[in-house]
Amino acid sequence: MKLDEISKVLEAQWLSDRTGCHDRIGAEVLSCHASDLMSDVLTSSGEGSLLLTGLTNAQVIRVAEVADFVAVCFVRGKKPQPETLQLAGERGIPVLVTPLSMYDACGRLYVKGLPGGHGAKEIPSWRTRK
Amino acid sequence: MADKEVTKTQEMIYELRVREVMTRKVIAVASATPMGELRGILRDNRISGTPVVDDGNLVGIVSIEDFINWMSDGRPGCPVADRMTRQVRTIYDDEPLVQAVNKLERSGFGRLPVLERETCRLVGVITKGDIIGGLLKHLEVDYLNAERRGARSSHIFEDIIADRSLLRLEYQVRGADFSRAGSSASGLKTSLGRLGIDPQITRRVAIAAYEAEMNLVVFTEGGRIRAEVEPGLIRLVVEDSGPGIPDVEQAMEPGFSTAPDWVRELGFGAGMGLPNIQKCSDRMRLDSTVGKGTRLEVEVLMEHRDDAERLSEGTGA
Numbered sequence: 183m184k185l186d187e188i189s190k191v192l193e194a195q196w197l198s199d200r201t202g203c204h205d206r207i208g209a210e211v212l213s214c215h216a217s218d219l220m221s222d223v224l225t226s227s228g229e230g231s232l233l234l235t236g237l238t239n240a241q242v243i244r245v246a247e248v249a250d251f252v253a254v255c256f257v258r259g260k261k262p263q264p265e266t267l268q269l270a271g272e273r274g275i276p277v278l279v280t281p282l283s284m285y286d287a288c289g290r291l292y293v294k295g296l297p298g299g300h301g302a303k304e305i306p307s308w309r310t311r312k
Numbered sequence: 313m314a315d316k317e318v319t320k321t322q323e324m325i326y327e328l329r330v331r332e333v334m335t336r337k338v339i340a341v342a343s344a345t346p347m348g349e350l351r352g353i354l355r356d357n358r359i360s361g362t363p364v365v366d367d368g369n370l371v372g373i374v375s376i377e378d379f380i381n382w383m384s385d386g387r388p389g390c391p392v393a394d395r396m397t398r399q400v401r402t403i404y405d406d407e408p409l410v411q412a413v414n415k416l417e418r419s420g421f422g423r424l425p426v427l428e429r430e431t432c433r434l435v436g437v438i439t440k441g442d443i444i445g446g447l448l449k450h451l452e453v454d455y456l457n458a459e460r461r462g463a464r465s466s467h468i469f470e471d472i473i474a475d476r477s478l479l480r481l482e483y484q485v486r487g488a489d490f491s492r493a494g495s496s497a498s499g500l501k502t503s504l505g506r507l508g509i510d511p512q513i514t515r516r517v518a519i520a521a522y523e524a525e526m527n528l529v530v531f532t533e534g535g536r537i538r539a540e541v542e543p544g545l546i547r548l549v550v551e552d553s554g555p556g557i558p559d560v561e562q563a564m565e566p567g568f569s570t571a572p573d574w575v576r577e578l579g580f581g582a583g584m585g586l587p588n589i590q591k592c593s594d595r596m597r598l599d600s601t602v603g604k605g606t607r608l609e610v611e612v613l614m615e616h617r618d619d620a621e622r623l624s625e626g627t628g629a
Contacts, residue, residue: 205457227512249518250511
């Protein structure tokens with residue numbers, strides 16, 4: 183699922199300048215992580231994944247960057263702080279905001295066939311040996 | 313064969329939207345503006361035409377051609393409304409650039425007023441110059457990205473002949489500075505990417521570094537993150553000078569946390585940091601003395617795995 187389709191499904195608004203995150207806009211989103219707990223989000227890889235969260239501080243963008251998330255979508259219409267948007271712009275991470283609640287946003291994406299991100303299960307396979 | 317290839321520019325005129333390249337600062341006139349004033353407006357703004365707007369609504373467009381015709385008619389005293397083109401071709405701001413190119417081509421007009429779809433209000437103007445400028449700007453972005461990729465010193469260690477080689481990257485982390493937290497991990501990740509390190513390995517190191525950096529920011533007066541890249545191995549050494557961890561075994565338990573509330577409110581401090589660092593690493597060593605400081609050493613191996621092994625992991629085996 184491309185980000186443009188996701189933004190339609192979630193009735194989401196783009197907060198990023200689309201030109202600044204050109205690369206990721208075309209990327210295929212294969213899964214979704216939904217959490218307000220960044221500590222939990224960091225326990226798995228975000229590659230090919232969308233991060234849905236109610237948190238709006240700049241560390242959300244750091245987490246998305248470090249774990250390789252494709253994009254971040256804030257729920258409940260929460261507009262992030264300016265420094266969050268600025269950092270997202272600098273790091274080229276697309277940011278959206280949906281008026282939907284976390285539960286509804288997850289539900290809509292799930293019925294559209296977007297599966298959950300890998301849980302902690304994936305971690306052992308990250309290891310090169312044992 | 314060649315005509316089947318889609319060029320970057322062709323791709324871009326489908327991908328880019330009108331609003332991404334249009335001129336947002338629109339010079340417009342009211343329909344009641346006298347024709348005689350038009351010359352000054354066009355000259356001062358160095359434009360060859362302008363939309364005519366009444367109360368925010370687009371009612372027409374007037375160009376230098378209309379002005380010349382008015383002059384040759386003996387400059388009768390009249391408002392812009394009498395000489396403007398009322399049948400205005402417009403375009404919505406969310407349409408792809410290719411639509412603008414086609415409309416300009418077909419109509420022969422030099423500019424198209426841009427309307428916002430929901431409100432139908434004038435939000436900009438697009439000219440051929442805007443389109444060319446927009447395409448060039450985006451080509452430049454792509455070119456810079458390609459250039460950056462080209463500058464990567466990929467496989468640096470394969471080219472170096474030495475009994476032992478080591479690349480050291482060092483980052484200072486300030487305590488309690490939450491706004492800058494994560495910038496070291498971010499810098500390290502970018503650098504490892506440029507070195508051509510495998511993305512999986514890079515991500516594991518970056519997450520471990522980020523968790524360690526958050527610990528420095530939240531619990532200490534600051535410290536230092538050192539990353540050492542060797543053939544087959546990346547080592548992170550994170551050091552601070554206090555306060556130290558009283559019970560290292562307890563700190564390693566998932567869910568155990570002494571993080572203050574303000575950290576929890578920011579989505580952290582769930583007691584997953586150290587366990588997560590361990591998960592991301594192949595070897596981890598944590599030494600701490602209360603009142604003296606903590607030293608964390610983490611190693612991530614980057615052995616060359618054969619392709620069969622990668623494949624079996626890829627299928628989730």
